[in-house]
Amino acid sequence: MNEITESRKPPLATTGILGWLRMNLFSNWINSLISLFVLYVLIQFIPWILNWTIFAADFKYNFNGAEITDRTMCSRVLDPENGGACWAIIYVRFYQFMYGFYPRDEVWRVNLSYIMLAVAVVPLLFDKFPFRKHFLKFTYVFPVIAFFLLNGGLGLESVSTNKWGGLLVTLVLGCTGIALAFPLGIVLALGRRSNLPVISMMCTLFIEFIRGVPLITLLFFGMVMLPLFLPEGVNMDGLARVLVAVTLFQSAYMAEVIRGGLQAIPQGQYEAARSIGLSYWQMNMKVVLPQAIRISIPSIVNTSIGLFKDTTLVIIVGLLDLLGIGRGALADTTWLGLAYEVYFFVSLVFFIFTFAMSRYSLYLEKKLKTGINMGAD
Amino acid sequence: MKKLLSILAVSVFAFAANAGTLDDVKNRGFLKCGVTTGLAGFAAPDDSGEWAGLDADMCRAVAVAVFGDRSKVEFITTTGKSRFPTLASGEIDMLARNTTWTISRDVNLGFEFVGVNFYDGQGFMVPSALGVSSAKELDGATVCIQTGTTTELNLADFFRLNGISYEALPIETNDEGKENLFAGRCDVYTTDASGLSSTRAAAADPSKWVVLPEIISKEPLGPLVRHGDHQWGDVVRWSLNAMIIAEELGITSENVDAQLSSNVPEVLRLLGAEGSYGEMLELAPDWAYQIIKQIGNYSESYEANVGPDTPLEIARGLNALWTQGGILYAPPFR
Numbered sequence: 001m002n003e004i005t006e007s008r009k010p011p012l013a014t015t016g017i018l019g020w021l022r023m024n025l026f027s028n029w030i031n032s033l034i035s036l037f038v039l040y041v042l043i044q045f046i047p048w049i050l051n052w053t054i055f056a057a058d059f060k061y062n063f064n065g066a067e068i069t070d071r072t073m074c075s076r077v078l079d080p081e082n083g084g085a086c087w088a089i090i091y092v093r094f095y096q097f098m099y100g101f102y103p104r105d106e107v108w109r110v111n112l113s114y115i116m117l118a119v120a121v122v123p124l125l126f127d128k129f130p131f132r133k134h135f136l137k138f139t140y141v142f143p144v145i146a147f148f149l150l151n152g153g154l155g156l157e158s159v160s161t162n163k164w165g166g167l168l169v170t171l172v173l174g175c176t177g178i179a180l181a182f183p184l185g186i187v188l189a190l191g192r193r194s195n196l197p198v199i200s201m202m203c204t205l206f207i208e209f210i211r212g213v214p215l216i217t218l219l220f221f222g223m224v225m226l227p228l229f230l231p232e233g234v235n236m237d238g239l240a241r242v243l244v245a246v247t248l249f250q251s252a253y254m255a256e257v258i259r260g261g262l263q264a265i266p267q268g269q270y271e272a273a274r275s276i277g278l279s280y281w282q283m284n285m286k287v288v289l290p291q292a293i294r295i296s297i298p299s300i301v302n303t304s305i306g307l308f309k310d311t312t313l314v315i316i317v318g319l320l321d322l323l324g325i326g327r328g329a330l331a332d333t334t335w336l337g338l339a340y341e342v343y344f345f346v347s348l349v350f351f352i353f354t355f356a357m358s359r360y361s362l363y364l365e366k367k368l369k370t371g372i373n374m375g376a377d
Numbered sequence: 378m379k380k381l382l383s384i385l386a387v388s389v390f391a392f393a394a395n396a397g398t399l400d401d402v403k404n405r406g407f408l409k410c411g412v413t414t415g416l417a418g419f420a421a422p423d424d425s426g427e428w429a430g431l432d433a434d435m436c437r438a439v440a441v442a443v444f445g446d447r448s449k450v451e452f453i454t455t456t457g458k459s460r461f462p463t464l465a466s467g468e469i470d471m472l473a474r475n476t477t478w479t480i481s482r483d484v485n486l487g488f489e490f491v492g493v494n495f496y497d498g499q500g501f502m503v504p505s506a507l508g509v510s511s512a513k514e515l516d517g518a519t520v521c522i523q524t525g526t527t528t529e530l531n532l533a534d535f536f537r538l539n540g541i542s543y544e545a546l547p548i549e550t551n552d553e554g555k556e557n558l559f560a561g562r563c564d565v566y567t568t569d570a571s572g573l574s575s576t577r578a579a580a581a582d583p584s585k586w587v588v589l590p591e592i593i594s595k596e597p598l599g600p601l602v603r604h605g606d607h608q609w610g611d612v613v614r615w616s617l618n619a620m621i622i623a624e625e626l627g628i629t630s631e632n633v634d635a636q637l638s639s640n641v642p643e644v645l646r647l648l649g650a651e652g653s654y655g656e657m658l659e660l661a662p663d664w665a666y667q668i669i670k671q672i673g674n675y676s677e678s679y680e681a682n683v684g685p686d687t688p689l690e691i692a693r694g695l696n697a698l699w700t701q702g703g704i705l706y707a708p709p710f711r
Binding site: 080227 | 467581
């Protein structure tokens with residue numbers, strides 16, 4: 001007879017939270033020890049961090065309720081035992097951190113550019129975005145609009161790049177560098193693998209030269225040497241010079257990353273593409289590059305994140321990016337000594353951007369199933 | 378490399394000299410002045426984004442001399458490394474960036490220092506708990522010192538000269554020195570006295586730290602221009618001198634209007650009521666009056682930016698007038 005026996009539940013210790021804990025944190029005595037140690041550190045550290053950054057911190061007013069206008073009014077200066085972070089320095093200088101010395105009457109132009117940047121980039125990143133095709137048309141013209149909007153011209157008052165600063169400079173450098181370096185990198189990567197010796201040699205030379213020198217050297221070259229070679233009176237804009245250096249640097253790295261992807265494509269893919277009569281460009285655009293770029297995604301994002309953080313080096317040539325503005329704030333006698341707050345804020349902003357980039361890369365990898373059954377699916 | 382740079386610089390500023398920086402500035406409508414990316418008391422953006430400090434005032438004074446308007450200046454941030462090429466290439470008209478006047482910079486790099494707006498020098502800072510009143514008592518101390526700088530050599534010289542020993546704790550940046558000193562990893566921190574003052578001001582309790590009286594090196598800081606354009610050099614030089622002379626004569630931004638009816642001849646000459654000194658410089662007759670009115674005399678600028686009432690608390694010391702125990706001295710205005 002067939003009696004339906006109720007299936008037995010798995011042992012309690014392997015399911016639910018308990019199971020998860022046992023599987024992941026306490027699977028053997030070394031893991032248990034490490035888990036307990038980490039837990040102890042977190043318990044010690046997290047309440048202190050939360051207390052310092054939020055609960056005991058001053059935002060606009062100190063513990064007496066007075067509005068903070070200089071460091072001597074910060075709770076942590078008045079009462080070093082109990083006072084937390086003094087975020088007033090960020091609050092008071094938030095404009096500078098975001099826009100640098102951009103004229104306040106014209107700042108709507110920066111804000112508009114930020115909004116348009118979102119409109120241009122989000123449809124590019126997510127292929128299920130409604131009306132994506134129409135939005136992408138806007139993405140192509142966005143750089144031109146942003147240039148005139150930020151820089152002036154076409155009836156708008158000109159704002160010299162000396163007045164740009166803070167997050168604006170960081171984003172301009174990061175976005176332009178990444179956006180321009182990608183196509184340049186593809187061209188360089190294809191060029192390096194080209195059968196034509198002149199092209200391949202030139203590309204190799206360029207890539208190896210740029211990769212052989214640190215970014216600081218290139219920035220110095222752009223900032224310091226270039227003006228000496230230009231005729232008197234011809235002054236290339238400072239930010240533009242740095243942009244050129246950053247883009248060249250990034251494109252060399254991007255080229256090597258993409259070349260890595262190209263190497264991984266089996267020879268059969270090329271031969272198959274050729275045999276059905278595709279031209280060189282058709283082969284690359286339709287068969288090789290889509291696969292090569294797909295496997296390079298983690299590395300592409302990696303170098304992009306690296307570049308985004310490297311933009312802080314521009315302080316060495318005298319441009320005040322987010323970090324530079326922070327250091328300027330620390331040099332103001334009103335706020336001397338609030339270094340922790342400033343560096344915490346700057347690192348938080350950088351973390352938000354780089355973390356978003358790395359999460360997007362993960363999403364993309366999952367969607368495209370990178371690395372699984374390459375060449376077979 | 379250095380030679381090549383100098384040659385390039387020379388050939389570039391030869392052009393600049395022909396063009397005439399003063400005319401360039403007037404045609405452009407504003408002054409381009411090189412400052413630091415931020416140094417407490419000398420040049421740093423304030424909360425509203427305005428540059429403030431002793432060097433920033435120097436830039437503004439020149440802008441006022443040329444245009445009669447303190448806002449007609451664009452501040453270009455430069456670093457220790459980029460400042461000279463930026464000036465040589467003509468990207469800025471003058472540099473006011475706490476730059477030490479040395480023979481090689483004046484002669485070999487092809488610049489012209491037009492004066493000194495701050496006499497600095499290397500000093501020592503110790504915890505007041507150490508109970509030391511002179512650097513000569515520092516035998517056996519651990520000293521935080523930036524490597525690869527002239528301060529390192531000055532320090533070695535000073536201790537050898539006084540027959541005392543020290544242990545060096547090498548650091549890279551000012552921030553690092555600050556942290557090491559505050560954490561007690563070194564007994565002494567040595568760098569320029571103005572830097573020590575800002576380090577002290579940043580401490581949780583500044584009264585726990587003292588800057589020792591010994592100054593062991595000369596660091597005259599001043600504005601500079603490109604070599605060869607004497608007319609422009611004169612404008613910058615006399616903008617600085619006008620502020621110093623105004624202090625000598627007791628003219629301040631408050632009383633400058635009343636001083637117009639003074640009976641002291643030099644006051645009248647300075648304020649443009651007599652003589653044609655503005656014309657000689659190709660400036661407006663009241664250029665110095667405007668500097669004093671809009672910026673103030675040297676003392677006012679000093680007190681507002683680095684003086685004893687600011688967090689930096691730098692006493693006048695060497696920077697007092699020659700009549701008051703310092704060495705600040707401007708040639709006569711006649």
